[in-house]
Amino acid sequence: MARYLLRRLVFALLMVFVVTSVSLLLTRLAPGDFAAEAFGLGANPQTVARARARYGLDQPILTQYEAWLDRAVHLDFGTSLLYGRPVAELIPQRAANSALLAVAALALATFIGLPLGVVTGSRPGRLSGAIRFASLVTLSMPPLITSLLFVFIAARTGWFPIGGMRSLDVSGAGAAGDLLWHLTLPALALALPVAAMFERLQSQAMAETMEQPFVRAALARGVPPGRLVWRDALKVALRPCASVYGLVVGTLLSGSFVVEIVTAWPGLGRLMYDGLRARDVYLVAGCAAAGALFLAAGSLLSDLALAAVDPRVRLGED
Numbered sequence: 001m002a003r004y005l006l007r008r009l010v011f012a013l014l015m016v017f018v019v020t021s022v023s024l025l026l027t028r029l030a031p032g033d034f035a036a037e038a039f040g041l042g043a044n045p046q047t048v049a050r051a052r053a054r055y056g057l058d059q060p061i062l063t064q065y066e067a068w069l070d071r072a073v074h075l076d077f078g079t080s081l082l083y084g085r086p087v088a089e090l091i092p093q094r095a096a097n098s099a100l101l102a103v104a105a106l107a108l109a110t111f112i113g114l115p116l117g118v119v120t121g122s123r124p125g126r127l128s129g130a131i132r133f134a135s136l137v138t139l140s141m142p143p144l145i146t147s148l149l150f151v152f153i154a155a156r157t158g159w160f161p162i163g164g165m166r167s168l169d170v171s172g173a174g175a176a177g178d179l180l181w182h183l184t185l186p187a188l189a190l191a192l193p194v195a196a197m198f199e200r201l202q203s204q205a206m207a208e209t210m211e212q213p214f215v216r217a218a219l220a221r222g223v224p225p226g227r228l229v230w231r232d233a234l235k236v237a238l239r240p241c242a243s244v245y246g247l248v249v250g251t252l253l254s255g256s257f258v259v260e261i262v263t264a265w266p267g268l269g270r271l272m273y274d275g276l277r278a279r280d281v282y283l284v285a286g287c288a289a290a291g292a293l294f295l296a297a298g299s300l301l302s303d304l305a306l307a308a309v310d311p312r313v314r315l316g317e318d
């Protein structure tokens with residue numbers, strides 16, 4: 001188990017390194033740079049050249065990459081060209097905001113998707129058919145469409161704010177409720193596709209479990225169907241969802257790019273979008289590193305969960 005864990009840790013660190021390096025290099029190789037974006041098309045060429053020299057953008061790309069890599073080893077990801085602050089100071093707050101959104105979305109997806117999957121997998125009928133249809137529709141809708149739909153509903157009804165994380169005129173005792181009010185729409189937009197995926201996985205696993213001999217034997221002995229489904233069969237049927245749960249956690253924690261931009265949620269996705277627009281190579285690389293770290297941690301958690309329920313995984317067997 002120790003060797004298996006070491007292999008997964010090495011793979012996770014390698015993934016973070018590759019994603020971060022590729023993000024920085026691609027941002028640097030794209031046409032234009034931060035100086036050109038900051039001064040615009042009509043700027044004096046000499047002014048732009050001096051700005052490039054000041055920011056180190058006139059250096060060869062490999063030289064710039066080597067200097068950044070040398071600092072990154074010491075957890076110094078450079079200074080954001082857009083904000084004029086160290087990237088290491090900007091990332092934690094935005095990462096915490098993305099984590100809050102991800103945890104809320106994961107809780108909603110779990111408490112919606114898993115029970116519905118148990119119902120559709122154990123009780124065939126019209127209700128189960130309607131739930132399956134709704135899950136397929138939700139899975140087929142991109143997050144962009146879901147987010148825009150929720151923002152449209154909020155704008156027309158006024159039930160929820162259409163963007164942001166907090167109201168400017170709310171503080172003190174009402175701050176928690178105001179945060180929850182702002183959190184509802186982006187969390188739902190992020191949670192519904194995951195809930196639909198959980199429902200589909202849990203439904204298939206539950207249907208297969210209900211055909212197992214121990215279930216039929218328990219029913220023959222007079223075990224109440226509700227107790228059998230929600231206690232005994234559910235424990236066995238949770239394995240498929242458990243194997244992907246950690247990966248879903250990592251994906252959500254890395255920040256949903258589209259949902260955060262549409263709902264103006266100040267998370268990693270929004271920060272990376274600002275960095276991409278401004279061609280801030282260091283900010284983009286820092287956001288990519290944080291997102292890859294979350295994804296690697298989630299992938300590791302998923303692998304450990306799968307290894308815990310299936311010893312063949314940690315032994316390297318098929």
